[in-house]
Amino acid sequence: MYVIVEIAGQQFKAEKGRKLYVHRLAGEEGSSVSFDKVLLTDNDGQVTVGTPVVKDASVNAKILRHLKDDKVIVFKKKRRKGYQVQNGHRQYLTQILIEDIIA
Numbered sequence: 001m002y003v004i005v006e007i008a009g010q011q012f013k014a015e016k017g018r019k020l021y022v023h024r025l026a027g028e029e030g031s032s033v034s035f036d037k038v039l040l041t042d043n044d045g046q047v048t049v050g051t052p053v054v055k056d057a058s059v060n061a062k063i064l065r066h067l068k069d070d071k072v073i074v075f076k077k078k079r080r081k082g083y084q085v086q087n088g089h090r091q092y093l094t095q096i097l098i099e100d101i102i103a
Contacts, residue, residue: 001044003101005059006037014059014098024092027063033096035059041103048103060100069093 002015008023027033038057041048048054069091076085 001101001103002042003038003054003057003059003103004040005035006039007035011039014061014101016098016101018098019064020061020096020098021069021093022096023094024066025063025094025096027094029063029065031063032099033061033063035061038103041101043103054103057101057103059098060102061096061098064095064097066092066094 002013004011005014006012007020008025010023012020012022014020025033036053036058038054038059039050039052041054041057050057071088071090074087074089077083
């Protein structure tokens with residue numbers, strides 16, 4: 001069984017026991033969080049699509065750790081003008097473990 005759930009504005013395919021990296025969530029490491037914006041459920045081929053969300057469906061997860069993603073280099077240049085700018089960015093992420101799917 002899997003579901004498509006919206007977490008922090010992004011859609012993820014969630015299955016029981018799967019680890020996901022999502023945008024930073026408020027909460028301490030080891031605490032539980034629940035997501036109720038389930039957009040689609042698939043239970044062994046029986047698909048339920050929400051309008052816009054599936055009623056009485058939710059996903060329970062546990063926050064494993066907070067971390068930062070790999071560095072992304074942003075380089076800007078304009079030819080023949082002597083303009084060069086280089087910046088780096090590291091996105092804050094949260095690793096969660098899907099514990100239970102209620103559908």
